[in-house]
Every structure is written in structure tokens, then in C-alpha cells.
Amino acid sequence: MATVGRALLILALATAAYGIVASIYGARSGRPEWVVSGRRSVYAVAALCTGAFAILEIAFLRSDFSFATVASHSSTTTPSFYKAAAPWSSQEGSLLLWLWLLSLWSSLVLFLTRRSLRRVAPYATAVLLGFAMFFASLLVFRETPFGVLAVVPADGAGLNPLLRHPSMMIHPPMLYSGYTLFAIPFAFAVGALVTRQVGAADWIRSTRRFALAAWFFLGVGILLGARWSYSELGWGGYWAWDPVENASLLPWLTGTALLHSIMLQEKRGMLKIWNVSLVLATGILSILGTFLVRSGILDSIHAFGASTLGVPFVILIGLMVSGSIGLVVWRREALRSDNRLDSLLSREAIFLANNLVLVAMAFVVFWGTFWPLIAEALTGTRRSLGPPWFDRYTVPLAIVLVLLSGIGPIIAWRRATAANARRNFLVPSVVALAVAAVLAAVGAGSRPLALAMFACGAFVVASVGQEFWRGVAVRRTMTGEAPLRALGSLVGRNRRRYGGYLVHVGMAVLFIGVAASTAFNDARDIRLDVGQTARVGGYEFRYVKPTSRISTNAAGSLEKISFGSVVEVRRDGRHVTTLRPERGYFPSRDQAALGALGRFFEGEATSEIGLQAGLRRDIWTAMTPDIRALLPIIQQGDEVFGAAAGKLPPAAEAAALGTALRGLVDRYVANPPPATFRIITSPLVTWIWLGAIIVFGGALIALWPGGDAPGRRVRARYAARVAEDVAAGREREPAVVA
């Protein structure tokens, strides 16, 4: 099967190369049959990659260790659930996933636009196939997922224990869907620039939905990563300004800016250079994000790749940057705005400000992420910038961004008048001031930036609530519908607008959660013996008793040893909850060097946190037992097993090892050593996840395809009105056009 898999990738590479030539030849010679042939090449590449990916998945699920990738990233003890996700824990499987998703999304967009954008699409096809060719080349010539081992091992190395988390099943596919979907607007922008169609709104309209889908998937991926960090990494945070986290945030920020600024091009013919630059920058940042994850060029807890792909990626990014700049300069005449900004107090100006803030945030994140490389180039020493540096710049920018997301939906287009301001701003402003006053009165004033975020968040919720209220009122006046029905039809008829408003509310809720949980959290690292109590954030944490267990998989093989604790949480003498944090030790495969028992404590270790999550506050704990007291016993066991090596039948040796390990965990419980607990109490962390759900719900509403029957009736009515204008005579028409 490995041979077939490799052949499918070679065929995909050749088909992509043919498709590029066919598309460009068809476009330049005016022969549409070649363009269609080029488009079909994309479908063929998608089918070939689907086959290749299926072969790799099957190899993982069957634990076929003749595949080198399977042997190094899975094992017979890996649960099936995680075997299915293991392909993308490897460099080569991850690249294949990228190529597969790119080919699928490219096929979808080219199928949907097969009857439109006839001048732009062939060049977009060529660009998308160019990306496919790049990744197929890496998979064929550098990082093949179908390499086979001359000697097939009895078992594999296993999946990195840190990746054994449900969100890791879908986190990488979500991120990669985001990255690959952002390649689509990039490709169409290149096509529009080449064909001088860049001023038209058609290509933006056709690819906007894909930009929104990219934004959605990337956002879901980022949030799943944050959730994984919070519940798996054992440090208690959800965002660490890690280079790989930042790499995914960069295209998301510029993509957010893009989704707003393209409205100005659609409605007013403005910001064409800015928009096309944002599209191109977002596409480049998506490739950069992939590069950072897979190259390991920057130190990161998330960078699972080795630095073997640096040169090809740098060449690709260099080509994308220089080509994009060249195309924009070449077509600058076609990118002139049709209209100018009428007033600084207008929706256009707010959109522009929103874009500037988002791009400033992206710049800060970019600078902070790449500072280690910049510093090394300038001074010869690699230095990193930590979270305080990022927070210094991003927190004020985020407050302004949230405020703008409240102003945007309610300010008038072109020029806001005093009447508009009174009508639309009074209620949200009063709500925001009232919230600020109440929170300041209860002590939130000690953190002015957090207080500002709460007030701005309240402003957003009130302004969007007011918009929904008024929209429903308008619909009820027009149709006499009941309130709930009017709300449903209001949203259903303009999903993009009202879905977008919900996204604003979700972001406000999310940022309120971030502000509260960072400004008002209480975190401590405390060493406790059984029976001792610590006080954190007004709660008492008592280490009640130790726990231990040996986990085996379905086949009965030993998977990990866990040392844990039971922690009782009380407040003012009243029981609040009981937490059970654990530390899991996964065995290393190197028994010869580390010993039969020692290898369990020299491999990967993970934290199973104890968490009591609530709408008002999260109580979070992780523990690291001090196992130094067990080391003499472990060393003694290693010596015994070392001396007996080869003298016992395998079954008897396994039974003896099991007995020794059970003795070890029993000893831990009988004579528990002290443990270091990380204890955090954070308010409103749950708001972050709830806000994210609202954001993605709103995005789904905006993404949902239209075409409903009432919509068609409305279109028919407008068609009749437009037809009446046509019939009204020629003398009116020049005035209309003027």
C-alpha cells in the first residue's frame, strides 16, 4: 500500500503541474476547454490526495509499522481514537493533511465559481495548483509519509502523550482548514490583479464566503488550542504568546480586518489597494503559520516539526511576498478608490480605524514573535519577548477594538449627524457608563484597563441589542409579524449583517472573560503534605489524600502510571468542591538505558488537572508529586530486573514487572511524599468559551447559504421595481446614472 500511496502523490504532483500549464494556456489563448481541463486537474488532485490520505489513515488504524511514520508516531497501546488523529502529529502526515485540505477546498470553490469569474478563475486555479505542487513536492522529495522500514518493529514509539487530548483530534484540521481556505482569496486576488479585474466587486463577493470560512475554522482551531493549553499543559493559562499560537493569530487578525474592509469596497468602491494587500498578506501569513509549526525555527511548546523544511518554505514565502508587491505596484492604476472618506464620524471611518487597530495588533504580534530571530541577526544572541511585552501593546489595542465593534453597527454611513448620534448612541453609552460605575463601586477600579474592557463590552452588547430591537420593530411595522417570527425573518433575510453582529457580541463576551481572568486571578505554587491546607483567592485547599493507578489499554498493555491527589476546596468553612489532579507518567521505550522501572519516570509526563468551572469563577489545580523518595526503590527494581534480563520467560518477566509497579504505586499511597500544587482561582474564564461559542454561532449564521423562498419573493418584487425604472423612459436614466 505504501507504493500506491507514493504513486498517488507523484500523480498528484504531475497533475498539478499539468493543471497550471493548462489553466494559463487556456486563459491566454482564449480556449476555455483548456481552462476547464485545468479546473478538472484540481478535482483530480483532490481525489488523488484523498486516496493517499486514506492509505495513511488505514496504516495508522491497523498499526502497520512497516510505515516508518506509523512506527514513529503510534503504537499498539495508542487508543484507536488517537490513532486516527496520529497522522497529523507527524511532519509528513501533517503536510499531507495540508495538501489534502487545500485540494478539497480548492475543488469546492472552483466548482462553485465554474460559471462565474471566467477571466480571474484560470489564474486562481494556477495559483492554487502552485500551492498544491509545492506541498506535493515536499511530500514526494523531502518528507514522504510512505517511507517503509526494512525491519518492521513489533511496536511503535507511540503518540506524544501531550497530544492525547480530544481537542487535538480536531485542532490541527481546523487550523489547516483555516490556512488552506485563506489561500483561496489569495489565489483569486492574484487572478484579479493579473487580469486587471481587481477593482470589480465580483471576485471579492465570490471569495468572501471562503475568507469567512477560513476565519471561522482558524478561530475554532485557535480556541481549541487555547482550551487544550488550559486543560492539558498544566500551567493554568490559555494563551502564552507562544510563537506557534501567534502564527495562527496573525492571519486571523488580518483576516478579521479584511472581512470588514471588503464591505467598503463592495458598498463604496473604497480601499481597493488596502483590501487586495490584506488578502495577499493574509495568504502569506497563512503559509508563514504553517512554516512556523512545521519548521521548528522558533522554540515553541507546539512546534512538533524538525527544521528540515526551512529553505523551501523561505523560497515560497519570498516568492509570494515579492510577487504580491510586484502585482499591486503593476496594477496600482486599477486600484484607485471610487469614493473618498466623507467624514471621520462615519461607518467608513470606523471600519478604517478597526482595520488599523487589527493591523497594528498583527504587527505587534509579528514583531514579538520574530524578535528572537531579529535579535539574533542584530546582536548574535537569541532573546525572546514574554507575555508582559505583548500585553503592554495588545491590551490597549484590544480595548479600542472592542469599543469600535460596538460603534460600527450603529454609526451612519458617510456622515454621522447629531440626530444619528442621539438616536443610536444614547442607550449603549448609558449602559456602558452604568456598568463601569457599578463595577468601580465594587472594587474593579483597581484594574483600570479591565474596567475599561468591561465598559466597552457592555457598550457592544447594548448597541447590538439595540440593533436587533430596532430591526425587529422595522420588520413588525412592515409585515405585522410576531416578535419572535420577526426576529427569525430579520436574521434569515440578512444573515451576513446579523450574524456579524452576533460575532461582535461574542467577541465582547470573550474579551470580558480574558480581562477578568487575567486581571483578577489568584495563582500560587504551593508545596503541601497530606493533611495540609493552603489558602488561595479566598478558598481553602486541603490535600486530603494521595491516589495512584496503573492504566492499561484495551489489549492489556501498560499505558501510564498516575500519581494524584484528592483536594477538598472550602470557602468560609463550607464545602465547595473536591478536585482530583493527577500527574501521568508515560514509559520511555529505552528500557536498556533507563531501566525496567526507571523508564516510566524518564519518559513524557502530563498533567490531568482538577477543575471546577463555573460562570462566575474557575478553580483550577495541577500537581507534581515529589517522587524523589521513590527513586531508591526504582533503582533497586531496575537492578533486579537488569540482573534477571533474559533469564525469565517474557510472560513471567511481564508479570513480575506488573507486581513491582503495583508495589510502587501502593508504596506511593502508603507513604505519600509532598507534592507541589499549582492552584489558580480565575473569574469568568467560562465566559471565554461561551463568547467563542457565540462568535462561531454568529459566523455560521453569516456563512449559511441563502436562497430561501421568502428571499426569492423579495427579489422578485425588487426585480419588478427595477423593471419599472427601465420602463419609465430614457429621460430619467441619465440623471440616475449621474
Next chain:
Amino acid sequence: MDVVALLVILAVLGTVVAIVSAPLRADRRERERDDTKDRVAELEARKEAKYREIRDAEMDLRTGKLSAEDHRVLDRQLRAEAIDVLRALDEAAGR
């Protein structure tokens, strides 16, 4: 390489060549009919987008985000553009 793998690879290769080269072997008149259909579909999409913009502008007027004067100018402009699209659609459809 075993024979089955070789046969699978050859079958896949043949299928890919057949799929990708099919448009090059298609009848010329059929291709022209497809071109007309594509043009009409493109204009239909443009027309519907224009109508959506007209509805958006009306909603903005009713919720106080466009003044009556701005709405009048924008609405006229959008309707004029819609008329152009309708004319082009008639021409493309041969009406």
C-alpha cells in the same frame, strides 16, 4: 512492486487522464452552449448581489444609519446599476 499495486496505479493514471482530458475532447457547439450558460449565471449572480445591496440600503435607512438624502442617491445609483445588469442579462440570454 507487486502486480496488484501496479495495476491499481495504472488504473488511477488512466482515470485521471480521462477526467482531465475530457473537456479537450468535447464537442465545440456544446462548449459554446456552456459559455452562454456561464455568462448568464454570472450576470444572475451579479443581479442578485445588486438587489441585496438595495435591500441593505433600505434597512440602513429604516434603522437610522443612512440619511434620507444619502439613501436617495445610493438607491438611485444601485437601481441604475441593476438596470445595466438586467440589460446585459437580456442580451446574454438572447431575449
